[in-house]
Amino acid sequence: MDPDNQIFSQSQKQLIRHIQVNLPFSMFVDPAWQDVVFSLGLNPEIGLDAEALDRFGKADFLKMAEKLHARGLSVTVHGPFLDLSPGSPDAAIREVTWRRFRQMIAAIEVFQPKHVVCHAAYDTSRYEFCREQWTANSVETWQWLAPAVNARGARLMLENVYERSPDDLLEVFQSIHPGPIGCCLDIGHQAVFSPTPLSEWIGRLAPFIEHLHIHDNHGDHDAHLPVGSGSIDFNPVADFLAARTPIPVITLEPHCLADFQASLAYLERHPILSIFSNT
DSSP, X not given: OOOOOOOOOHHHHHHHTTOEEEEEHHHHTSHHHHHHHHHHXXXXXXXXXXXXXXXXXXXXXXHHHHHHHHTTOOOEEEOOOTXXXXXXXXXXXXXXXXXXXXXXXXXXXXXXXXXEEEEOOOOHHHHGGGHHHHHHHHHHHHHHHHHHHHTTTOEEEEEOSSXXXXXXXXXXXXXXXXXXXXXXEEHHXXXXXXXXXXXXXXXXHGGGEEEEEEOBOOSSSOOOBOTTSSSOOOHHHHHXXXXXXXXXXXXXXXXXXXXXXXXXXXXXXXXXXXXXXXX
């Protein structure tokens, strides 16, 4: 997001209290962005990518965490994902993946997030020929990481990206369940990368869904458009939330502040977040 002088209505500010907003850590260290976060009371989903994990240390993370906690803001974390492969048949690739996750664990100790989101990272077009081995390796990775995250007061959420079917994730959840792990269903990713209807994704994964990433697109690429400006039908999400207790954590993923406000304006008019209307 790019900081500018947007004006938010009272109802939009009310919605802000109940949701998370994606924010890479490398942006959060910018004082201008801190002003935006703190003036609006944004609950950040802090992105800890490889650059942030290499560039910053525990003291840097602690400084930011103290500011967030002092203001009573809710924190979630998005772990590193680019080029990582938790189920790779190549042990060297898995070791790099685990090394990045170990760096992340050191950071979440100070942020004290309620959820840590990592990409499940299964891609049928790349791994179908070794699906059984890839899944077994993936389960081993998450069976190590989930308790480590849980020991630091958080829960690990696995997010869909290129998975074409909810069954690609269901295998992993059923292998680990019960345990300190849940599903982050990314609505935008499902619309672009999966031919399986959203209603089926929700129906199949409902017992595991504890987190939602909400953004929009036209089904052709992962555009991260404001909610309501693409072609996604969010009614299955609204129906799911209306029937769900407790309510999953909800993260908006805009790429600029204007898009964030446009998403909030849509959500004011749409029943997706009517669950928060009286709170």
